[in-house]
Amino acid sequence: xxxxxxKIIFFAIAFFVFDKIFYAFxxxxxxxxxxxxxxxxxxxxxxxxxxxxxxxxxxxxxxAKQIEDSLHLSSFNLSYPGSDIAFQEFLLQTLLAxxxxxxxxxxxxxxxxxxMPNDFINFRFDRLYPLAKYESINNExxxxxxxxxxxxxxxxxxxxxxxxxxTEKKYSIWDSIRSNGSMxxxxxxxxxxxxxxxxxxxxxxxxxxxxxIKSFTNFQRLCLDNSIALHLIFPPNYKSHxxxxxxxxxxxTHSEVSLFVHDTLNDVYHDKSYFFDExxxxxxxxxxxxxxxIDMLKAKEHESAITVLGHSVQ
Amino acid sequence: MLFxxxxxxxxxxxxxxxxxxxxxxNLKLQNLLxxxxxxxxxxxxxxxxxxxxxxxxxxxxxxxxxxxxEDSVLxxxxxxWTSIAVNLGFLGFFKYYNFFLDNFITAxxxxxxxxxxxxLNIILPVGISFYTFQTLSYTIDVYKExxxxxxxxxxxxxxxxxxxxxxxxPIERAAHLLPQFYKxxxxxxTKAVDGMRQILWGLFKKIVIADNCAEYANQIFNNSADMxxxxxxxxxxxxxxxxxxxxxxxxxxxxxxxxxxxxxLMRNFNFPYFSRDIAEFWxxxxxxxxxxxxxxxxxxxGGSRGGTWMKIRNTFIIFIVSGFWHGxxxxxxxxxxxxxxxxxxxxxxxxxxxNLETVAQGKLFPSIKEFSFMLLTFGxxxxxxxxxxxxxxxxxxxxxxxxxxxxxxxxxVFAERGKAFIVLVLLMLFILLEWQGxxxxxxxxxxxxxxxxxxxxxxxxxLISIIFIMTGKEQQFxxxxx
Numbered sequence: 001x002x003x004x005x006x007k008i009i010f011f012a013i014a015f016f017v018f019d020k021i022f023y024a025f026x027x028x029x030x031x032x033x034x035x036x037x038x039x040x041x042x043x044x045x046x047x048x049x050x051x052x053x054x055x056x057x058x059x060x061x062x063x064a065k066q067i068e069d070s071l072h073l074s075s076f077n078l079s080y081p082g083s084d085i086a087f088q089e090f091l092l093q094t095l096l097a098x099x100x101x102x103x104x105x106x107x108x109x110x111x112x113x114x115x116m117p118n119d120f121i122n123f124r125f126d127r128l129y130p131l132a133k134y135e136s137i138n139n140e141x142x143x144x145x146x147x148x149x150x151x152x153x154x155x156x157x158x159x160x161x162x163x164x165x166x167t168e169k170k171y172s173i174w175d176s177i178r179s180n181g182s183m184x185x186x187x188x189x190x191x192x193x194x195x196x197x198x199x200x201x202x203x204x205x206x207x208x209x210x211x212x213i214k215s216f217t218n219f220q221r222l223c224l225d226n227s228i229a230l231h232l233i234f235p236p237n238y239k240s241h242x243x244x245x246x247x248x249x250x251x252x253t254h255s256e257v258s259l260f261v262h263d264t265l266n267d268v269y270h271d272k273s274y275f276f277d278e279x280x281x282x283x284x285x286x287x288x289x290x291x292x293x294i295d296m297l298k299a300k301e302h303e304s305a306i307t308v309l310g311h312s313v314q
Numbered sequence: 315m316l317f318x319x320x321x322x323x324x325x326x327x328x329x330x331x332x333x334x335x336x337x338x339x340n341l342k343l344q345n346l347l348x349x350x351x352x353x354x355x356x357x358x359x360x361x362x363x364x365x366x367x368x369x370x371x372x373x374x375x376x377x378x379x380x381x382x383x384e385d386s387v388l389x390x391x392x393x394x395w396t397s398i399a400v401n402l403g404f405l406g407f408f409k410y411y412n413f414f415l416d417n418f419i420t421a422x423x424x425x426x427x428x429x430x431x432x433x434l435n436i437i438l439p440v441g442i443s444f445y446t447f448q449t450l451s452y453t454i455d456v457y458k459e460x461x462x463x464x465x466x467x468x469x470x471x472x473x474x475x476x477x478x479x480x481x482x483x484p485i486e487r488a489a490h491l492l493p494q495f496y497k498x499x500x501x502x503x504t505k506a507v508d509g510m511r512q513i514l515w516g517l518f519k520k521i522v523i524a525d526n527c528a529e530y531a532n533q534i535f536n537n538s539a540d541m542x543x544x545x546x547x548x549x550x551x552x553x554x555x556x557x558x559x560x561x562x563x564x565x566x567x568x569x570x571x572x573x574x575x576x577x578x579l580m581r582n583f584n585f586p587y588f589s590r591d592i593a594e595f596w597x598x599x600x601x602x603x604x605x606x607x608x609x610x611x612x613x614x615x616g617g618s619r620g621g622t623w624m625k626i627r628n629t630f631i632i633f634i635v636s637g638f639w640h641g642x643x644x645x646x647x648x649x650x651x652x653x654x655x656x657x658x659x660x661x662x663x664x665x666x667x668x669n670l671e672t673v674a675q676g677k678l679f680p681s682i683k684e685f686s687f688m689l690l691t692f693g694x695x696x697x698x699x700x701x702x703x704x705x706x707x708x709x710x711x712x713x714x715x716x717x718x719x720x721x722x723x724x725x726x727v728f729a730e731r732g733k734a735f736i737v738l739v740l741l742m743l744f745i746l747l748e749w750q751g752x753x754x755x756x757x758x759x760x761x762x763x764x765x766x767x768x769x770x771x772x773x774x775x776x777l778i779s780i781i782f783i784m785t786g787k788e789q790q791f792x793x794x795x796x
């Protein structure tokens with residue numbers, strides 16, 4: 001019996017030593033990534049005044065450089081295609097933990113799947129795996145039960161199949177990241193039908209996920225607690241604006257958070273030549289939409305200046 | 315608790331140490347510890363359903379003792395049927411209530427009568443089909459006086475709830491497992507080491523083979539309407555290895571774990587995909603269930619003793635009941651019936667016991683004839699699995715009709731084909747390892763035993779590394795739902 005236990009312990013030690021060979025894969029993975037935004041975030045290199053978060057609608061529809069040039073406020077787009085509110089909450093937490101606090105955050109919303117479980121937007125673990133060498137990233141995966149506590153001690157438990165792909169990743173035509181993190185797109189999707197849907201859009205809150213609502217609430221709380229102005233954005237789709245979805249978001253939004261709906265009367269948003277597909281703008285559409293955002297931010301700045309002035313007069 | 319979870323990785327060593335050290339090898343204490351550990355293991359999922367196991371244990375224990383005392387044939391029959399009614403009643407309610415309700419409503423509406431009845435939102439207790447059959451075997455054997463009823467309630471509780479095989483088998487016979495709870499157990503080094511190897515191989519099958527095949531099988535079956543014929547064939551193949559890796563992997567872990575505690579469980583799989591005919595396949599696939607149905611259903615129905623018609627009837631009954639045991643869905647019934655159709659020609663021509671020994675015994679390769687029959691049997695099995703995996707009969711038929719279209723010759727298209735290539739390479743490695751070890755009790759039971767320790771440990775480290783690398787989120791075992 002004791003011989004058996006001794007052998008098990010001896011084997012466990014041998015495995016613990018053998019496991020350390022795989023550190024090479026853990027170390028090399030971040031260097032092979034083309035999208036370095038998350039690593040910069042973890043390393044405290046995203047010290048900007050305006051941060052844009054969201055899924056592909058945030059990445060493609062908002063051009064951070066345009067905002068920066070117009071408002072003279074440093075801006076960065078941290079939107080990840082296919083990411084959900086839980087991932088965006090994680091990005092915000094990481095931003096606040098390692099970087100200078102931004103003045104404002106622009107969060108683009110996904111109409112109507114923002115708060116619903118679905119296959120299109122989710123927590124982007126694939127973005128975390130290449131950076132598994134960072135403790136904060138590993139802790140997040142443990143928290144979300146993607147990994148277990150063994151990953152604190154064993155490299156093999158921490159890494160994934162993606163870490164064994166030792167070829168340098170290259171940008172595809174879909175995810176070329178421009179300066180300031182935005183990913184505008186300049187060609188139309190071949191799969192898009194472009195039939196403008198004029199009907200009144202519906203929304204069923206019964207399909208919502210409690211976990212996503214919680215993340216949405218936490219996201220707002222993080223901004224409010226850190227005195228960051230939060231702007232929730234409804235970007236255009238190639239269909240009529242969904243009022244029911246907007247109203248639902250309004251119900252879940254704190255009074256100090258601002259909501260911005262694109263100009264629904266703007267002809268550009270009825271013109272398919274400004275769209276990549278029914279859910280994303282082309283770069284020309286993104287320029288128009290970003291200008292609307294800039295106007296909104298200027299107006300907000302003006303409002304707050306008046307408020308500050310009002311307070312000082314009182 | 316799942317075998318492939320971190321919870322079990324912590325639970326097992328604790329129970330192991332307590333079992334061999336804290337109980338001072340006292341049989342009563344060891345059995346009591348097994349009961350407590352088994353209830354903890356099961357309650358980890360949902361403690362409320364422990365009451366079902368406890369109730370079933372009390373009923374069968376009491377009936378067993380009463381059967382021994384009772385001489386009246388009528389009263390003995392009444393006791394037996396009480397046990398069967400209680401056990402199958404629970405199983406029927408939790409597993410089949412909604413199925414029968416829905417089918418009655420459909421049948422009546424076919425004749426123009428509309429019935430309004432609400433189906434219930436019933437949670438299926440994990441492993442209910444397994445422990446129900448295990449306890450039934452006890453009562454039936456005691457009734458038939460093949461087995462002495464036990465007076466040791468703790469030993470009987472341990473037999474019903476023994477955690478390694480509680481939720482997905484092997485479905486043990488009381489005559490085989492129960493006496494092991496009466497005998498003093500001492501630690502056997504060779505047995506324990508062999509148990510560890512079998513656990514390792516079971517984890518490899520589950521995590522590396524089954525879970526990775528599941529990713530593609532699910533993707534293809536869930537989107538089968540958009541897939542071409544060749545992709546659907548690949549989907550069926552992925553599912554074929556998923557279900558084998560999943561279920562036989564579970565059995566390996568169960569058998570290996572039992573050996574750590576000094577128990578021997580019956581073999582549940584014997585390299586079924588190397589079978590040369592369907593009869594051989596059913597002697598090698600889910601052996602504990604096949605033999606249960608043989609002993610407690612097929613033989614009592616008359617087995618093969620009657621005329622041709624009797625043989626056909628009994629064969630169809632056990633295959634269809636076996637299919638229905640898997641779940642309340644017509645797909646399982648069709649799967650069972652299809653296997654009966656495969657089996658029937660062999661039975662009627664008295665060729666159902668031709669291939670009793672291992673294929674190509676003592677040889678490296680099979681003969682061309684053996685290989686051809688293996689391939690044919692494998693093909694028939696893959697085809698039947700489509701019904702098993704499909705959501706409903708319509709899904710299965712559309713899946714099959716797309717396979718038999720010109721798109722069968724198109725290039726397979728599905729997401730993450732690069733990773734699928736790695737899985738296919740691992741599948742090839744898996745088949746090779748299974749082939750070389752087909753004469754043992756599991757694929758690596760003999761592999762490397764004569765190697766020097768560094769090489770042998772190298773093999774284990776390699777397998778463990780692949781398990782870690784290929785692991786994803788903890789996946790449930792398919793057979794938990796049955």
